[in-house]
Amino acid sequence: MKHTLIPSLLLSFALSACAPVAPDAPPAPPAAPTPNDTCNAAGYASLIGKDAPNALIVPEPKRMYRIGDPVTLDFNPARVNVQLDQTDVIAAITCG
Numbered sequence: 001m002k003h004t005l006i007p008s009l010l011l012s013f014a015l016s017a018c019a020p021v022a023p024d025a026p027p028a029p030p031a032a033p034t035p036n037d038t039c040n041a042a043g044y045a046s047l048i049g050k051d052a053p054n055a056l057i058v059p060e061p062k063r064m065y066r067i068g069d070p071v072t073l074d075f076n077p078a079r080v081n082v083q084l085d086q087t088d089v090i091a092a093i094t095c096g
Contacts, residue, residue, distance in 0.1 A: 038077035039095035052088040067091060 047054050055064060061079040065071050066086060075096050083092040 037095060039080045041080055041093045041095050044080065044093045047082075047090050048093060050090055052082075052084050052090065055082045055090055055093075058082060058093075 044055075044058055047058075052064065055062070058080050061076060062082060063071065063079055064082040064084060066084045066088075077095055079096060081092075081094045081096050082090060083094070085091045
């Protein structure tokens with residue numbers, strides 16, 4: 001039994017090395033670039049550093065949240081995100 005087991009294992013390893021290799025998949029095309037300021041966030045950059053009530057001039061759709069608050073991951077390019085720090089001062093304004 002021992003005499004036939006080793007040669008058969010060697011034969012199976014040798015044959016598996018001859019198996020064809022699947023060609024690599026072609027690389028995925030690059031994603032189309034999206035505009036960074038789809039909601040005119042740059043137009044509200046002057047509000048950064050001011051108190052939260054100043055963000056009321058930002059039109060809907062908007063989302064105001066504090067740093068560290070949970071937010072949904074749904075991306076809305078027309079929505080203005082107003083990020084507040086822990087003292088309710090506007091820290092950032094972005095689209096999404």
